[in-house]
Amino acid sequence: MPAPGGARAVARCDMLGVSPYTDMKDGLYRGWLSPAYRAAQEVVTGWMEEAGMTTRRDAATNLIGRYEGLNPGPALLIGSHIDSVRDGGRYDGPLGVMLGVECVATLHAATRRMPFPIEVIAFGDEEGSRFPAAMLTSRAAAGTLAEMPDMADAQGTPLALALASFGTAPERLADARHAPALAYLEAHIEQGPALETEGLALGVVTGIAAQLRLRLVLEGRAGHAGTTAMPLRRDALAAAAEIVLEVERVGRDRPDELVATVGTLEVEPGAANVIPGRVTLSLDIRALDPALRDLAAQAILDEADAIAARRLVTIRTLPIHDLPASPCDPRLTRILTEALIAAGHPPRRLASGAGHDAMAMAALCPTAMLFVRCRGGLSHNPAEHVEVVDVEAALAVMLGFIDRLEAVHV
């Protein structure tokens, strides 16, 4: 099946990267419920309708385009998100939505209906870049969104106020729960260098890593940097430095299965002539195997305790979040791999270190994910880039997946 829509999908992502579809003057930022988000929904609505879909917006503000099937019944969902991080790139999210639109456009152009309906979903809040929560809208659609805490964005705008302008409310988000679905398919840029390094355009995602995030607070004793002899110090930063290197060491021990990162570290009081009295740092550990992740976390925390005890520094560990691993559905993953092979690609399968809407949607229905090579493995960065030829290949594989799903479904 030819797939010229790949070029159009890329062009549309590029278009969404400029005014009025970004809230940043000299960069790309599309926060959930912002003016740019509203503008993006409007233009995507037009593209969905042009592709033969009817459109609606659910109670969590997700935009959904529906292409009826030969029969009613559970739909195949294809989607990703249209929000972005601050100063982000053009493809992280929108590419998966645009590829969904192109799948339907291709079927529609051929006046072809599948035995099942297809719905393309543009989720609203995957990144968590505006309000302090992530994947709110896909969790709402999957029916796993618990009670919503009160929250405001960095400018102090309450979520309730932002939702009101979209005709909904925090207590209504859970109403977005989607009807039972056949499957959820998501295409996304890889956000890592594995495919590029191996010279591959595409890869099938086997699952999304379990993620543990903690905050560690070390308390030593501040003191004058000129007058406190080295043996008398209880330097919180020196203790933190040992922990940072231990985190790296544990991660490097299992380079193919684990990543461990200290991404933030704050020093108090933070003056050149004062010995650090307190350090707060973040710890992020991910592995496809949650048992491995938990073992690694325990090894790091045990060693951190020993480091702190040796240095007469106290340590507190505060949980931030603990997301379980989310394996993709084995049967769907096999079908997607067959489509990949049929299109002439090696059957590369890889895990995702980043979270995706598919992780939330796994609670509603079986999921499958396709990764598209991105230049330098870069994402969350204005330099994010995909090649049209790779996107065309992705579209062909997704259409192959839909064909195979028809065969299985019938």
Place this chain on the structure above:
Amino acid sequence: MPAPGGARAVARCDMLGVSPYTDMKDGLYRGWLSPAYRAAQEVVTGWMEEAGMTTRRDAATNLIGRYEGLNPGPALLIGSHIDSVRDGGRYDGPLGVMLGVECVATLHAATRRMPFPIEVIAFGDEEGSRFPAAMLTSRAAAGTLAEMPDMADAQGTPLALALASFGTAPERLADARHAPALAYLEAHIEQGPALETEGLALGVVTGIAAQLRLRLVLEGRAGHAGTTAMPLRRDALAAAAEIVLEVERVGRDRPDELVATVGTLEVEPGAANVIPGRVTLSLDIRALDPALRDLAAQAILDEADAIAARRLVTIRTLPIHDLPASPCDPRLTRILTEALIAAGHPPRRLASGAGHDAMAMAALCPTAMLFVRCRGGLSHNPAEHVEVVDVEAALAVMLGFIDRLEAVHV
């Protein structure tokens, strides 16, 4: 000579720790040229006049009280500073000024004049806690202040505006250069635990350590913490952690002669799910022997280069300041030691790791410094504490020094 003024010196320091002599609501902060600084100058002016001094303010805003001698000619200067760090203690600075006032008050009460004038100086900017420069006003008095760069405080108030309200200007600070002086004597809390550990009230300072301060900037590559495999990372924080531990190792190698501190460390972009791309840290190295200090700095920087090279991280080193060691005058130090012994104290001599106004004043005249024991070695801390009995002892030793200086001078 009896010294009941010690209790009054402590009481006056305590009084300067509360409103209106502090700019902090629930703590002590007296920034140079602030309302609290102005209020402190006013009340100290009254105390100086009560002690028999005439007062004036120089072009660098230093408050000077003068007690005429039997002869004109070069004066004995006694002083310290009345500014403070943020959330500081009551004695770091003011104690030396109050002790100078009590020396003169004691002579005045006995209607005694020395062969030389005595001037008590309350310096304005020793800590550098408001504007990004330290010891501006003692450097101005010593005649070593070079051209003043334009600078503003953290609130954006220009130095020129702050000085204008004290009737002076940045370009006039150098006019504060003091006439040639006989000697400069400063009493100060130790800011370290040596005297307390040894059960001593007082110590004579042999000199002030040479101090080197640098900023190091490490540039690695930011990346997604979930999708970038450990072997592909160029983590600027992991490189910084190795450097922090190397700084500690070099300092610990010579625990009696050297201190080395990383007091600030900033991570960019600074998100829990992003590998640190850039780290900026401070390096502060002090030793009484400048050659040892420079050797230590070179060892640290060589190792930092090797760490950065191994990790494919770039490193830049920016000088912040390089203060030479400032030995106290051997003759004055001997006289002060004699006064110490005469008052019944063991002749303890020690080096100062912290900088003091005496360091700047050494360019104008011979200097001597007396350290007073402080509880727990604490300073730059609300818990800073001195015992009245120690301050009474310090006053007696300072008066003994003045007596001996008379004998030498005549």
